[in-house]
Amino acid sequence: MLAYTQRPSNSSTVLRCCAFDKKGSDCEARVFQPERSGHTLCLNQHHEYKKLYKSYKLKHEAYDRITQINADADTDAKKNIETKIGLGKEALSLRNQVNRRFFSTSQDNRSHVHEILRLQSEVDDLEEKLRKWEANCKGPAESGTARGTSNQEPELVNESPQAKTTDRVWKSLLDPTIPKSRLGSFPSDNPIIAIKDFLTRNTKLVVRELYSIVPSLNDSLSPILDEEASNIDMKPELDIRDIIIRFVFREFLIYKADSRELLRATRAQTIDSFLQESFIDDIEEYIKFFKAFVKGRFDTFWFLRDAVCDFLLDSQPSSTTTCILGVEIAMENAP
Ligand SMILES: [Zn+2]
Structure with missing residues (x-):
């Protein structure tokens, strides 16, 4: 069980x-x-x-x-x-x-x-x-x-x-969930455009730092389709270990239980789209978590255990599940 x-x-x-x-x-x-x-x-x-x-x-x-x-x-x-x-x-x-x-x-x-x-x-x-x-x-x-x-x-x-x-x-217009295209009514030299660009650039940098620690989270790239492909934006084929690590991220979001973040996660279909619309402070928290995870904290074991549990459950959509970052997760406690 x-x-x-x-x-x-x-x-x-x-x-x-x-x-x-x-x-x-x-x-x-x-x-x-x-x-x-x-x-x-x-x-x-x-x-x-x-x-x-x-x-x-x-x-x-x-x-x-x-x-x-x-x-x-x-x-x-x-x-x-x-x-x-x-x-x-x-x-x-x-x-x-x-x-x-x-x-x-x-x-x-x-x-x-x-x-x-x-x-x-x-x-x-x-x-x-x-x-x-x-x-x-x-x-x-x-x-x-x-x-x-x-x-x-x-x-x-x-x-x-x-x-x-x-x-x-x-x-606020500076909320990361508001895309720059929605600022179309402002002239290009308006300070708000410069601040928005600055924040977007920094978000990308911090997301990249997270991916450098946990490459498995990066679901934005196309899988390698053939041996000839040498584009650096291609990534190796996904294996089961990457999938489990992605579940670890879902476990962390559930554990953190910030309702705003979780609600966004229920709407985001990919980890990358979720991260690109996250506040920098939140991404830095994910970095801190995964750095500790890599070192092995006392709670690493249960994050991993719950991730494997959710992966094996392979929940189908129902009234007791919630879609988090594109995957159904059981939200009722197992008997
Ligand atoms: Zn107490």
Whole structure:
């Protein structure tokens, strides 16, 4: 039977609290009542966990209670959507915190991540709905401008007075997921174009550094089709070890459980397209992880074990799987 790793597995760490504190450091305290099965936290973190758990449940329930969001041109419905988005974001932030601090070493991590992704996706849909509504209310004169308000992403920092009264965050033009082609309305000597070029160049350099440490991650190149091919952009034929290492990367994204990053990963079909749209800080974190992985950390074994497990499971799309970087991953814990 394939089962995801229970972490940590070595006996010397069993009595130590498995939580991270608010700053992300390991809690050094001892587990409260370690003789009782399932206890993995110290007393302080146990209270903290219960408090956060209760808060996110209350926020999520309040979010679920708002159902009147479809009445066209009804200002109350618009207000309802805004309130629902606000509650959804608060619930997400709390759930992310709970996941990051208390479930990073638990086999229950995946179900939590699945829930977070579901909520994040719903909140994104609500934001899209609200944006379309606002574009319609403004009328064609305003919505058809170069700002492209009828396109998919709300990509501009909205400076209107109404925008300042809401909690919504508009994507910056410098967000790596916004391609340069979307900046077409700016003159070529505008500073924003120069900054965008600079960031894109740097992203490519950092991605290249990652590939130099873990060549298996590079899925952007064409496989070698014949012996004569000497193009340096060609790569050797993919073997099973490369595939497993790619699963290790997926395991890391699930482990990290950053809802924004994961949601992007569910939409990206290749690792390279995902990386090219990642923030440089995040790529540097992947580099740090793989450098440690290459050296062999205490947790290298379970990353590898889970990667092999996911590879062998070969999950088919279903309600309990999520597509991460083009491959279905089981998000329910194995029995
Ligand atoms: Zn603790």
